[in-house]
Amino acid sequence: MAQKKTGPDKPAVNKAAGKQAAAKAEMKKAPVSAKSAHKPLRGGIAQLVKPGPALVPVVGDKPLTRAELTQKIWAYIKANKLQDAVDRRSINADDKLKPVFGGKAQVTMFEMTRLVNRHLG
DSSP states (O other): OOOOBOSTTOBOOOHHHHHHHHHHHHHHHSOOOHHHHHSOOOOGGGOEEOBOTTTHHHHOSSOEEHHHHHHHHHHHHHHTTOBOSSOTTEEEOOTTTTTTTTTOSEEEHHHHHHHHHTTBO
16 A cells, blocks of 8 residues: 655655654653552542441441442341342341431332442541
8 A cells, every 4th residue: 555645755644643652652651659559549449438337237347348348238138138029129227227228218229329328438
């Protein structure tokens, strides 16, 4: 495939590709600080959270990742058979979960996530 020529004996240059290559080269040159090289970033589901007083009876008081917190809450729900038998998306609150659920007797899984997030430190 022949290249387009612009002007006397000059090949056409894709300026966008040249800028991208320059940006990649610059990123490779950027030094990595010693602090960020050894400390993994935690965000989203891997973020450490501290359960609030309402959650302590259900999951304990030690800091957990959001994933571990969710696992413990679901383990508690299943162990105590709190998932509604007819509508499996609904969770029935017992005495320990009522404060977490804002006093409601039943919430959906989706509401539960929002309500639990209010009790994280």
